Amino acid sequence: MKSIRFFQSIQAKLIIIYVLLILIAMQLIGVYFIQTLEGSLKKDFIDNRNAQALLLAQYAEGYLLESQNQEAGKASDREPKRTYADLNQVVNSLFASGQAEIQVIDANGVVLTTSHEDNQSVVGSKNTQTEVTRALQGIKDNQRMFTDLDGARKLVIAKPIGSGAKIYGAVYIIASMEEVYNTMNRITRFFISGTLIALGLTAVLGVILSATITNPIKALTKQATAVADGRFDEKVRIMGQDELGQLGQTFNFMMERLQEALTMNEEEKEKLASILSNMNDGLVASDDQGRVIVINRRAKQILKVNEDTTLGMPLAELLGITPDIVRQLEASEDHSTTLQFVHEEEDPLFVRVTYTTLHSKGRGAAGTIAVLQDVTGQEKLEQIRREFVANVSHELRTPLTTIKSYLEALEDGALDEPQLAGKFVNVAHNETERMIRLVNDLLQLSRLDSRQVMITKELTDVTDMLEEVADRFSFQLEQRNIAITIQVEPDVRSIMLDRDRIEQVLDNLISNSIKYTPEGGHIHIHAGCPERERLEVSVSDDGIGIPRKDLNRIFERFYRVDKARSRAMGGTGLGLSIAREIVKAHGGAIQLDSELGQGTKVTFTLPYLQEEAAG
Known part of the structure; x- marks a missing residue:
């Protein structure tokens, strides 16, 4: 934090200004100097290679002229005075350089000699470079700089051989410019080193000079901080009669007036601040x-x-x-x-x-x-209570009304018709069973809420439990032509749980999947351990799904997405609520993911006990 405050201070800004001025000046000088030097070195390098090429062209002209005369039958019968071997020796001894390759090419573009020992295979082959072609046409200015495949920067020069209108051949030079750039890099490093030294000296000088300005300002800042903390017993020390000294005197006067004003308002301000903050x-x-x-x-x-x-x-x-x-x-x-x-x-x-x-x-x-x-919690609680009473009343009133109407029909004479009476009694019996299921579910929820339900855990094999639950629904699945698959990951271990309660959870989930999955659908049960300490079980189907707007309320008691269809299928609207409470009683969690028309997936997780995890 101190370093951050330093870079935000006036002293740091003055030092930075000094350093930046020196840096900018050195950069301007350096850019001009380096560019000028680079241009000069490149020009000298190119001029030297051009001069070398012209000299070699003049020297090689005699060899090529004598060779052409012999081929035309103009030479004498004696041995020629100069041969290509002599020319090769001259090129390798006088003109060759470790940084360049020199080729002498005849008028047909055929390489006669080369100075590069590793490239002797080109002798006798034709050089088709653009610069060579231009040189054989009599064009004297043929040079090009390029970067090779290995990243080396090179210069290509081609000069025609022949002083008159007739061209006898060409001199082709490929010279590496890396030495020039290496020299430039060394000079640049020297310049950077000098710049850094100059910047260091400038920073030291800036610290010394800026302190004469910033020390009085620091004293003012320190005293202002003390005033902000409520300490008015100290005054700013006046170090001179300049502008900073006048500022110090004005600050001392302002501090006295401020102390008087703060004393009057401090008590009420503290009371108001305490009330608002707490x-x-x-x-x-x-x-x-x-x-x-x-x-x-x-x-x-x-x-x-x-x-x-x-x-x-x-x-x-x-x-x-x-x-x-x-x-x-x-x-x-x-x-x-x-x-x-x-x-x-x-x-x-x-x-x-x-x-x-x-x-x-x-x-x-x-x-x-x-x-x-904020009374949202109270309002929600009251709303849930009203909805719960209304739902229970509605759920009980419907079967009671049905039973009453059928009993009245029996009383009015239907009892004398055995077939009709049996039908009415059967309906009354079914409605009574429905009420019993509803009351049992309500009692179970009440016990779960009040923690009166005993959770008796036993070591349970997950695969056996899932297969047993699936077998109980085999008849319904066969009737609806719905396939069911069970997948248990290899890392799933036996777990301590109340098997009857968890099977009830699975029964509710699979029953819902069967109800809302069309014929020919598929239900998938999966068990795995995404974390070693937790078992995860999911039941997914490809049924009608649930609208997104209903997902947040799907675990509420008596909440149905399609109330008419749910009642027609015999549901009480409490299955998912009971499943959630059972899973919570085991220390786990349950969630539901669904998309309308795509299917539903319900996942619940159960923790392994420490003994199980250790085992």
Whole structure:
């Protein structure tokens, strides 16, 4: 942190300015110097190679002329004075360089000699380079720089051999320029080293010079920090009568006046700050014009606003109500109301708002304070209670109404018709069984909620349990022509659990899959251990699926996606709720993933005990 504060100080900025000035100057000088030197070295290198090529062309002209005369029959019968072997020896001894390859080429483009010992295979072959072709046409200026496949930068020069209109051949030179660039790199490194030394000296000098300016400023900063912490017993030391000295005197005077003002307001400010910071409820204060002047952290969380855009806004607009309603609440005895806020991608928020009018001596009403209390949990609990009572009443009323109507029919004479009476009695019996199942489910949920259900765990083989559950539904699966597969991963171990309870969970899940999977569908049961300490079991199908809007409520009691169809299939709407409570009683978790028309997958996880994990 100290290093960060240093780089944000004036001293650091002055040093940086000094260093940057030197750096920019050195860079400008260096760029100009290096570019000039690079151009000079390249020019000297190219001129030297051109001169070498011209000299060799003049020297080789005699060899080529004599050779052409002999071929034309103009030479004498004696041995020729100069041969290509002599020319090769001259090229290798006088003109060859370790950084260049020199070739002498006749008028037909055939290589007569080369200075590169590893490239003697080209002798006698034809050189088709563009520069050679241009040189054999009498064009003298043929040079090109390129980068080879190995990354080496090279220069190509081709000069025609022949002083007149007739061209006897060409001199072809491929010279490496790496030595030139290496020289430039060495010079650049020397220049960078010198620049770094100059920058270091500049930084040291900048530290010394900037301290004379920054030390008085640091003293002022230190004293300002002390004043911010409430310490007024020290004063800034005046080091001179310059601008910084005058600033110090003005600061001391300002500190005295500030101490007087803070003493008057400190007590009330501390009280207000303590109240606002420690409130669990939201608080919004407005002035006598009804505009927001204070809003605490909790109120911003409830209303999903920020302080910058809220201050100055009308209180009624902030709460989403009309000013008339605000005035009515202020004048009423209760002074409170419940508002509902709906934020994007969140459940509705119920907030109880209580208004209190602020009064000021001689001015009457000076503003309003609105206290916001989040009562969403209470509202949801009350709503769930109402829905639960309504659902239970509805679920019981339907079979009771059916039983009553059939009993009345029996009483009215249907009892005398055995066939019809038997049918009515059978319906009454089925409805009674339905009520019994509903009451049993409710009792089981009640026991699970109150933790009265004993979970008796035993070591259970997961594969045997899954196969046994699947066998119980074999008849229903065969009737619906639904295939079922079981997949147990090799790393799945036996686990301690209440087998009857977990089988009940699996029964509910598979039963739901059978109900909502069309004929010819498929159900897949999978067991694995994505983590060594947890068993994961999933039941998936390719049935009708569940709409996305219903996924958040699918585990609620009596909640049905399609109420009419669910009742027709005999469900009580409590199966998934019971499954969730059983899994939670085992210390696990359950979740459901589904897409409409694509199928549903329910996954629950159960923890292995420490003894099992150790085993």
